[in-house]
Amino acid sequence: MAQNTINRDEDQLNRSKVEIILRLGTYLQPYKFKTFIVICLMLFVMIVGILNPYLLKVAIDTNIKNNDVKGLMVIGGVLLVLNYLAMMSSRIRWTMISSVTNNILVNIRHELYTHIQKLSFTFFDNRPVGKILARVMGDVNALQNLFNQSIQTLIPELLSLVCVTVVMFILNVKLALASVLILPFLAAAMFYIETRARKRWDVYRKKRSNLIAFIHEDFSGIKVVQSFAKEKDKEKDFKEKVSELMGAFMKAVKLNDFFWPLVELSWGVGTVVVFYVGYKLVMSEEIEVGTLIAFSMYIGMFWRPIMNLSNFYNTLISNFSAADRIFDIMDIDPDIISQENAQPIGHINGEVRFNNVTFGYDGNSTVLRNINFTINPGEKIALVGATGAGKTTIVSLLSRFYDPTNGEILVDGKNIKNVDLESYRSQMGIMLQDTFLFSTSIMENIRYGKLDATDEEVIAAAKAVHAHDFIMKMEKGYDTDVNERGSRLSLGQRQLISFARALLANPRILILDEATSNIDTHTEKLVQNGIETLLEGRTSFVIAHRLSTIRDCDKIMVIGNGNVEESGTHEQLLQLKGHYYKLYMAQYSFINDGA
Template sequence: MAKNTVRQDEYQMSRNKIEITLRLLNYLAPYRIKTFLVILLMLFVMVCGILNPYLLKIAIDTHVKESNVRGLMYIGTLLLVLNLLSMIASKVRLIMMSFITNNILVNIRHQLYTHIQRLSFSFFDNRPVGKILARVIGDVNALQNMFNQSIQTLIPELLSLICVSLMMFTLNIKLALASIIILPFLTVSMFLIETQSRKRWEIYRKKRSNLNAYTHEDFSGIKVVQAFGKEYDTLLCFRNMVSALMDAFTKAVRLNDFFWPLVELSWGIGIVVVFYTGYSLVISGEISVGTLIAFSMYIGMFWRPIMNLSNFYNTLITNFSAADRIFDILDISPDIISSENAPKMGKIKGVVEFKNVTFSYDKSSPVLNNISFKVNSGETIALVGATGSGKTTIVSLLSRFYDPTSGEILIDGKNIKNVDIESLRSQMGIMLQDTFLFSTTIKENIRYGKLDATDEEVIAAAKAVNAHDFIIKMEKGYDTEVNERGSRLSLGQRQLISFARALLANPRVLILDEATSNIDTYTEKLVEKGIEKLLSGRTAFVIAHRLSTIRDCDKIMVVDGGKIKEYGTHNELIEKKEIYHNLYMAQYRFLNEGA
């Protein structure tokens, strides 16, 4: 998948109109009974509307002509009852239609959200978060009118058009033919407009997605923006993107606006042709005045569904690009999935083995090159090396965020590609340098490690990592809201909370990726015992640049250039006087010089 940036238009597959329509209509399946009832109500309203001109024709040609007051009263009463029932049916129809449409949108959004959560890291690596949000929120909302009109317009208006046409041909074939003579011109013109209109709406949605992604990125990094005084530069960029969005929208709407004059012009020409023909037929005595009056009403009823169908078609064209963008995501298959009928992992003991593992992110230059090692249960392994050497990639493969290009990764002798992913990851704990906290209370952030944990268990976990003391000093203690990403807390406090969360999860395999890098020396002393308890009885992988924090690890792996160059205890590697020795001495001299 090609890398996409906030200023770059996304690739968008353009699907066949029939394919999109059928896929969207599939979402109506769970509501087929309610949809059928809505259609029945619409048919009833439509029949009432069609009967009005016909009953009026009877009243004029029969009862008015014969001065039959009783007959006129009967027809008047019938018209009143029919129209009253029609109003009630319309109201019920709107309520049911609203229920169906809103539930369909909820289902699509749930499906899209669930699917995105299952997608592999490569999907998120190559697409800004703001563009994903644009699809989950904006593009799904854009489908509301489409679903409303697919039920309210497409089926009933087609049926209405057919019924009205039959009534017109029944009344007089010549007038009916005169009514439809302009339709071929309208159809060809609309098709030509649609070809360009869909392309313009695709461009508009891409520009909107870019703006959404840029805004999200800018606000996420607002501290950097203000720290470097770049508010004006980002404002200029924002204005340019808004301008591009407005330009795309204007071009799309301008072309769409041709629909209405085109349909109204065709309607007007059609009425002129009908009245000219009707006048000739009345003069020649072929039709009565009542027939012409009834037909004049039917001609309006004939063009109204055409107008509504044109509106529906316009809506489809406007929102096909939104449907395309949604289906683009839904059609992406996760790279990392559980194999069919994959067995559960079972309780992990913690024996980890890499066998000839090679991995590349872009399938060109390998990040890891044929590495092999074995870690026994309960051992703590430190990974050291320069930035970009492959340390984080090793633990990412162990968590099965990616699959190796070649080779095998075994836990307790089982290839992790062949077991259920959830049963594997549920027994692993990962703590990153950039600790993520959710916009909720401290208690709930810790409880995320074990959702059914009691308050006592949450507090015990916090005490174990020495986080309890600073938590109870906060305004609401464990019920204090931490704001988005934990912005109310210091970096060290966030790390302590993440330690408590990991301890509560009780993982069998623990990964600490620069987890102590944001903790100051004083806080580090406080948390050392907590970390010791966290590591006790677990297989652990620790990535750290501060080599003083990993001296007591059971084994230290030196990763360089995608390969394991050294492997042993701290004392063994120091005695070798090679890569690890040089790194340790350089860091030791730096600290002494600083002192």
């Protein structure tokens, strides 16, 4: 898939209307009973509505004509009771419809969110986060009217239209034929509008997604924007995005607005035709006046469901794009999943072996070529090399964020592709340079490593990595909120909290990817003992550009040109006077020059 940006419209598969409707209909399955009750209530209301003109016809043509006061009062009483019950039924159905619709939206959003969490990093690499949020929130919300009208409009209005049509043909065939005469022309016009309106709504939702992605990116990087005084430039970009969105919306709405006038015009023309034919029939004494009055009421009841169905069709067209965008995500199969019948890996001892591992992020370039190495349980391994050499790629493959293009990765002799993914990753600890903290308390951020940990265990982990002292200086101690992404803490403090979180998780394989790069020299000295505690008894991979932090590793591997160019202890590599020696001397010389 091509890389996506906030300025590029997303690719989207346009599914057929039938496929979308059938797929959305599956979300009604758990609510079949409630939907059945709602339909029954609607049928009752519809039947009462159909009976009203007929009872009025009887009252005029029979009771009033024959001066039957008692019969007229009976009909009046029946009408009052039926319409009162119909009113109560309408209130009950509205409550039930709201409940069903909201539950369906919750289910769709939960299913979409759960599915996205299972997708591989490739999915997130190719999409700005804002565009993912647009689908989870905006596109799901767009389906609310669709489900509401599906339950309260589509089924009852179709039934009402059929029933009214049958009654009209029973009353008089000629008048009924006059009523439906214009329908083929209306259907053709609506189909013509629909084929163009759907494309315009697709464009609108893509522009809306671009705007949300822009806003998310802009506010996420607000410190950079303000530090470079680029607020005016961003404001200009924002106005352009809003203008594109407004233009796309207006184009879509202008076309959709043809639906109502078209139906109303057809209604008016159809009514004129019916009254013209009715006048001829009354004058020729083929029908009575009461029949024509009743039929005039049925004309309204005939066109009202057509109006409501056209409104539903309009809603359907404007929301097809939202459904397509949701199903686009749901139809993406996760690249990294547990194989069928995968077994739990069991307790990990920590032996790691790369056998002829080759990998590239796309089909055009290769990052790693035939990587081979073996790490014994409990060893501390350092990965060094130039930026982009493939150090992070190695630990990403070990974490099974990606699968090798060729070769295999074994942990305790088991291919990690063949074991249960959750059982494997639950025994790994990964600490990155850009430490992520949740917008909650320090206590809960550390406890994320072990959700059932007691407060005492959390505090013990913080003390082990020397985070306890600065935490206790905060106004609420461990209950202090760190704000979004830990923005109220320094970079070093965030790293210390992440160390405590990793220690609490007690992983069998630990990965430190530039995890000490944001800690100042004083803090680094304090945390070294904590790191030693963290690494003790675990197979550890340490990526660091600051070579002084990896001198005590059991093995140092120099990564370059997609291969392991050198491997050995600090002293052994210095004696080789190869790549590591040059890196070390260059860094040592830089420090001396700075001093």
